[in-house]
Amino acid sequence: MNQAGGAIFRLLGQLARRFAVFPWLVRVVFGQPVAAVMGLTWKAAFRFRLFLVVSVLLLASVVALPLLIKDDGTARGFTQILLTYTLTTISALLGLSTLWLACGTLARDIEECQIQVVAVKPVARWQIWLGKWLGLVSLNAALLALAGLCVFVLLQWRATRLSPAEQEVLHREVLVARGSARAPSLEADIDHDTDQVLKERLQKNPVSNADLNEVRKQVREQVKAVYQVVPPGYMREWKIDMGSGRRLAAGRPFQVRIKFNSADRSPSGTFNGLWAVGAPPKTPVQRLEPMRLAPDTFHEFEVPSSLVDDTGILTLTFLNGNDTALLFPLEDGMEVLYREGGFALNFARGLGIIFCWMALLATIGLAAASFLSFPVAAFFSMGMLTLALSSGTLANAVSEGTLGGYNAEKGTPGHTAVDTVAIPVFQGVLAVINLAKQFSPIESLSSGRSITWGQLALAFSQIVLLLGGVFAVIGVAAFSRRELATAQGTQ
Amino acid sequence: MPEAASRAPSTPAETVVTVRGLTKVFKDFWGRAKARAVDNVDFEVRRGEVFGLLGPNGSGKSTTVKLILGLLNPTKGRIEVFGHSTRHVATKARIGYLPEESYLYRYLNSHETLDFFGNLFHLPKDQRENRSEQLLEMVGLSQTRTRAVGEFSKGMQRRIGLAQALINDPDLVILDEPTSGLDPIGCREVKDLILALARRGKTVILSSHLLSDVEDVCDRVVIYYGGKIQAQGTLGDLLAKPDSVRITSPILPRETMERLLEIIRRDVASDRVRVDTPTQNLESYFLNVVQAARQAAAETSGATSGARVAPYLRGDGDGKAGGEKLLERLTLPQERPAPAAAAAPAETVDRQKLEALTHPTAPAPITPAAAAKPQELEQANEKLSNLLGKPKE
Numbered sequence: 001m002n003q004a005g006g007a008i009f010r011l012l013g014q015l016a017r018r019f020a021v022f023p024w025l026v027r028v029v030f031g032q033p034v035a036a037v038m039g040l041t042w043k044a045a046f047r048f049r050l051f052l053v054v055s056v057l058l059l060a061s062v063v064a065l066p067l068l069i070k071d072d073g074t075a076r077g078f079t080q081i082l083l084t085y086t087l088t089t090i091s092a093l094l095g096l097s098t099l100w101l102a103c104g105t106l107a108r109d110i111e112e113c114q115i116q117v118v119a120v121k122p123v124a125r126w127q128i129w130l131g132k133w134l135g136l137v138s139l140n141a142a143l144l145a146l147a148g149l150c151v152f153v154l155l156q157w158r159a160t161r162l163s164p165a166e167q168e169v170l171h172r173e174v175l176v177a178r179g180s181a182r183a184p185s186l187e188a189d190i191d192h193d194t195d196q197v198l199k200e201r202l203q204k205n206p207v208s209n210a211d212l213n214e215v216r217k218q219v220r221e222q223v224k225a226v227y228q229v230v231p232p233g234y235m236r237e238w239k240i241d242m243g244s245g246r247r248l249a250a251g252r253p254f255q256v257r258i259k260f261n262s263a264d265r266s267p268s269g270t271f272n273g274l275w276a277v278g279a280p281p282k283t284p285v286q287r288l289e290p291m292r293l294a295p296d297t298f299h300e301f302e303v304p305s306s307l308v309d310d311t312g313i314l315t316l317t318f319l320n321g322n323d324t325a326l327l328f329p330l331e332d333g334m335e336v337l338y339r340e341g342g343f344a345l346n347f348a349r350g351l352g353i354i355f356c357w358m359a360l361l362a363t364i365g366l367a368a369a370s371f372l373s374f375p376v377a378a379f380f381s382m383g384m385l386t387l388a389l390s391s392g393t394l395a396n397a398v399s400e401g402t403l404g405g406y407n408a409e410k411g412t413p414g415h416t417a418v419d420t421v422a423i424p425v426f427q428g429v430l431a432v433i434n435l436a437k438q439f440s441p442i443e444s445l446s447s448g449r450s451i452t453w454g455q456l457a458l459a460f461s462q463i464v465l466l467l468g469g470v471f472a473v474i475g476v477a478a479f480s481r482r483e484l485a486t487a488q489g490t491q
Numbered sequence: 492m493p494e495a496a497s498r499a500p501s502t503p504a505e506t507v508v509t510v511r512g513l514t515k516v517f518k519d520f521w522g523r524a525k526a527r528a529v530d531n532v533d534f535e536v537r538r539g540e541v542f543g544l545l546g547p548n549g550s551g552k553s554t555t556v557k558l559i560l561g562l563l564n565p566t567k568g569r570i571e572v573f574g575h576s577t578r579h580v581a582t583k584a585r586i587g588y589l590p591e592e593s594y595l596y597r598y599l600n601s602h603e604t605l606d607f608f609g610n611l612f613h614l615p616k617d618q619r620e621n622r623s624e625q626l627l628e629m630v631g632l633s634q635t636r637t638r639a640v641g642e643f644s645k646g647m648q649r650r651i652g653l654a655q656a657l658i659n660d661p662d663l664v665i666l667d668e669p670t671s672g673l674d675p676i677g678c679r680e681v682k683d684l685i686l687a688l689a690r691r692g693k694t695v696i697l698s699s700h701l702l703s704d705v706e707d708v709c710d711r712v713v714i715y716y717g718g719k720i721q722a723q724g725t726l727g728d729l730l731a732k733p734d735s736v737r738i739t740s741p742i743l744p745r746e747t748m749e750r751l752l753e754i755i756r757r758d759v760a761s762d763r764v765r766v767d768t769p770t771q772n773l774e775s776y777f778l779n780v781v782q783a784a785r786q787a788a789a790e791t792s793g794a795t796s797g798a799r800v801a802p803y804l805r806g807d808g809d810g811k812a813g814g815e816k817l818l819e820r821l822t823l824p825q826e827r828p829a830p831a832a833a834a835a836p837a838e839t840v841d842r843q844k845l846e847a848l849t850h851p852t853a854p855a856p857i858t859p860a861a862a863a864k865p866q867e868l869e870q871a872n873e874k875l876s877n878l879l880g881k882p883k884e
Contacts, residue, residue, distance in 0.1 A: 036610035039607075040599075040607060047639075113592065117652075120562065121608065121611035121659075124580050483562065483564055
C-alpha cells in the first residue's frame, strides 16, 4: 500500500508541475496569442460546465462499472475485465466529447461571429487553429489523467483487499509490465509451401485465372493449418528466443501464455495438456503437472527461467494426449511473458497512447469545422470515427477480395467491376486506419503486457504527427482560405 | 508585433487605406452570383481623418469594412492598409475594429474580454491591466468588470466591444455602426471619443446609416447605394449651399431686427429671406435631463457614463515622458476642422455656458434650476422614456 500511495503522490506531483508549466511553455514556444486562445478553450469548457459533466461521467463510469460487470470469479479475471471496461468507456466518452468540442469550438466561433473580432487582431489564422487544438488536447490530457488516476487508485485499493496469494497472482500477471517473446515467424515457410502445393495442384487440375487467387487462398489456409495443428498422440515443439527477457527476468519465472482451438467438443469442455520445458542436453527438462485446459481462451502457467539454454532459447514441448487434434494459432497460440517493469509507468504509457487517439480526434474535429458548419462537421467527424471502428468489415472485404463475397458451393465469381475500384480503396483506407488502430493499450494493460517507450513514441509519430499532421494541414489550409464574415451571427 | 516597430513615422498626407476597383459578389454553393454587394468602388482614407461610409441598410458599407479587414476576399479590385495587403498579420497590430454587433465571448467577463484581446496584441500583463482599467472606466463598465458579457444589455455589449477595439491604441479605428444599441449618452460619448482619437492623429473609418453620427464627426464621407458610391467628398463640399448665408445672434430688439431686414431686403427679394429661432436638438435636450438626474444621485445597475476618454488614448497614459506629451500637444492640431453642421457638438456639456446661452429664451430648454423641480423632471423623463424605450436592467 505504501508503494502504491507513493506512486499516486508522485503522479499527482508530476501532474501539478506539468500543468503549471504547460501554459508558460505554450506562451514561450508558440507566443502569447496562441496561449490566449488555448486559455479561452479552457474557460469555455469550464464556464459551459463541459469539464464538470465529462468528469462526472468519467468518474461515474469508473465507480459504476465494477458493480455491473460479470467476471470469472478470480481477482485476476475481475481486474482484467475492470481495466478493459473502464478504459474502453473512458476512451469512448472522451473521444465523443473531444469530437463534439473540437467541432463546436471553431465552427460556433465562426457561426456566432466571434472569430471576426479575433481574426482582425495580429494573430495568424494558423495560430488561432493551433491555440484551439492545444486547448483541446490539454483539456483531454487533464480529463484523461483524472480518470486514469481514479482507475489506478481503484485497482490498487481493490488489490489491498485480496489475500496475499491473490495479490501475488495479480501483481505477477495483471498489475505488471511484461515483455513478450514468440517463436520465429513461419510466414515465409508457409508461403513457400503454398506455392509448391499450388504448383502441383495446377499441374493436375488447371483453374481459370479468375479463380486462381481464391484457390491460392484456400491452399494457404490448409498449409497454415498443418503448421498450427497438433494431431492426437503427436508432439509439437516451440523454440523461443528469449532475447533480453532472460536478463530482465532476473531469476523470476516466465509465464507461458497459450491458446488453442479444437474442431471437436470435449464432454467436460476441457482437454488434457502435457507440457515439458527444456532441451537436453543443453538444459535439464522439466515436465509440468498435467493440465486440463479449455479451448478458445488464453491460459497462463509458469516455467522456470533457468531452463533457457546458453543461446537464450527456451524450448517448450506439447504432447497432445487427447483423441482430437488441437490447433495452436500462429498469431497468438504461444507466447512467453517475462517481467519488464512496474504497472504504474506502464499504465501511464497506455494512457499516453489513448491520449494520442484523443489528439487525433481533436485534429479531425477541428479540421472538419474549418470548412463545415457545426452540425455537418460533427456528422462528418462521427462518420470518420464510425468508419474507423468498423474497419473489421473493410478488412473482411479486403481479405475476401470482394464486396459481395465468394460462394464456394455455387462457384459464384466473387469479383465484380465495383471490386476493382473498391478493394484497392479499402486497402488504402485500412492502411491509414491501421496507423492508429495497430496499438492496443487497453488489451496490453489488461493482460499485463508491457507498453514500451518505443511503442509510445511510434504511436505519437504515427497518430499525432503523421495522421494528425495531415488533417491539421488540411484544416489550417481550409481555415486560412475561408471567408470568416459570411455568417450573420446566431447569438 | 512590437508597438514601436508598428508606429512608423507618417507624413501628413500618408494614405492609410487605398481601395481601387473593389467588387464583391456573393455566390451560392454552385458558384452562381447571388448578390453584388460592392461594385467597383474606389476611395482613399488619409491619416488623421474621420472617414464616413454612409448608406442605407444593405448598401455595402459593412461588406466594404469586412473586405478592408480581410474577413472577406474581394471578387475584384485591390485593397491596401498601411501599404500592405489585408492579410498582412503585422499590420493588424495598428487596427482596432468594432463590428456591427458585439461579437464577444459570452462566458468571459468584461475584464477577461479585454485581457484576452490584449494578449492577442502581445501586450505585457501590466499594460493589459492598466489599459483594461482605463477602458472599463471610459466606457462606464468598471462596476461590472466581473459580470459575464452574455448577461449584458445590448448597449453594454457595445461599450465593451468598443473598449476591445481600442485596447491596442490603434492607428486606424474601424467602427461599424458604433452607436447602434447605445443610449444617447453613449452615442455622445462615442462621438467624443472619435473626435479625441482624431485629435491624436488617429484615422477613423465610421460606417453608419445614422446621418447625425456621420455629420457630427466625419471629415469626409462616401455615400453608398446598391453597392456603388453615389457621392463622396468633404462634408463641407457636400452640404454647403454657396448661394445662401445664415446669421445667428442672441435675441435682438424688434427695432434692430426690422432695421436689419430692411437692409437685407434692399438686395434680396422678401420671399427669399427667413427669420426663425434656432431650436435645440433632442440629443442636447436629453443630455441635460440625464445630467440633472445624475445630480439627483439616481442609481443604475447598467452602464454608468464614462465621459472621460481613457488617458492612454488621450496620449497621457502608458508612461509617456512629459516631454513627449508636450511635443504631441504642440504638434497635433488643437482645433478640429469644423464639421459642416451648424451646431458642432461640445465634448462635454458645459452647463454654465448652456445656461447663459439659453436663459434669455426661457421657453424651450430645461435649466439646472428647472431640473431641480421634480415634477417637470419626471414629465421630461417619462416623455423621453416613451420616446427611447425603457432601458434594460
